[in-house]
Amino acid sequence: MSQNTTSNANANTHASTPQNARNGEFLAWPFFDEAHRQLGTQLDAWCTRELHVDHHADTDATCVSLVRQLGRAGWLKYCVPASHGGALDKLDSRALCVLRETLARHDGLADFAFAMQGLGSGAITLAGSDALKQRYLPRVAAGDAIAAFALSEPNAGSDVAAMACTATLDGDHYVLNGEKTWISNGGIADFYCVFVRTGEAPGARGISAFVVDADTPGLTIAERIDVSAPHPLARLKFDNCRVAATQRLGEAGQGFKVAMMTLDIFRASVAAAALGFARRALDEGLARAKSREMFGQTLADFQLTQAALGDMATAVDAAALLTYRAAWQRDVQGQRTTREAAMAKMFATESAQQVIDRALQMFGGAGVVSGAIVERLYREIRSLRIYEGATEVQKLIIARELLKDG
DSSP: OOOOOOOOTTSOOSOOOOOOGGGGGGGGSTTOOHHHHHHHHHHHHHHHHHOOOOTTSOHHHHHHHHHHHHHHHTGGGGGSBGGGTOSBSSOOHHHHHHHHHHHHHHOHHHHHHHHHHHHHHHHHHHHOOHHHHHHHHHHHHHTSSOEEEEOOBTTBSSOGGGOOOEEEEETTEEEEEEEEEEEETTTTOSEEEEEEEOOSSSGGGGEEEEEEETTOTTEEEEEEOOOSSOOOEEEEEEEEEEEEGGGEESSTTOHHHHHHHHHHHHHHHHHHHHHHHHHHHHHHHHHHHHHOEETTEEGGGSHHHHHHHHHHHHHHHHHHHHHHHHHHHHHTSOOOOHHHHHHHHHHHHHHHHHHHHHHHHHHGGGGGSTTOHHHHHHHHHHHHTTTTSOHHHHHHHHHHHHHHHO
16 A cells, blocks of 8 residues: 655655755764764765655655665664774764764655664664574665564553553464554565564563564554655554564563663654754745845844744754764764753654644745645654654653652
């Protein structure tokens, strides 16, 4: 089943990214090495030259094509370690953030395709056996295999410990039963990192993780889910799905820990994606304000517009500082960054929503035309305030870490 966006012949869907000299200024900050600066510059040039996403096409086919394209160009190598086909010895949070911000500023679907290769295979990188790493990670890096991360359930989203999907040991196999939902890349993935209850202990201590190939008997796509910013999304059903015990990631009962470690690495990159959306919205708003004539002057001449632009620019820089602080602390200081990543994710996604809303307001009626750039950004940012931990959950995480430190 394909998902399609509504086309509009007048929508500015293929306009090139505005060239704002300030977009790359953040790379001069002391958070980055020269390699990160070159990475951001090279990817920006590649996106401008090569990335032309048709948002009216079949979304599934577009995402598959983007994964292949990102793989051929070498960008997916940053999703896995060098020992298994990657670009760097270990996952680098700053590189992931630079890549996601740049991709998101150019196109949200390209950012999605990149991000899910990292998130979907991250648990293998962290806890997989050598055999599992060798089987899956080189294919992820090359764009030859599409990855997915299957954690959420109908009644277990933010409350992961409430999951009901089970895996029962039967000889040298586990038998999986239950459902997973809101699974990105559901329906197009070649494999899923699945988290299920194996019952070693109550709550979170009784969860294990497995790599399940998409063609495994007993695994079906129960439902395709259409959302406001179309991307491959599905509900999975496991009906006596037999998975070899060798497909388990880490020890039995360690699945929750693996899931949280994976999310900790990629949570800052969600903030970076929101930052990319916000930068694009600010660029679009600036261009609109300077070109839109009304009452004998431009929109930019009005003090109300200037005040809005001042708020937008400040929010973008504040979000960038929080995002890259979290990434730098993890990479350089080797610190656990649960609190810092939560702050970055919360602030960047919430402020991006406000920046995009203000940009859309500057366009007036043209801003809500289906397929217009700011309209697309408006739809794309909304889910970032929910997935990988809703804003309300991030607040609880921050408070919990503060109380723990105290």
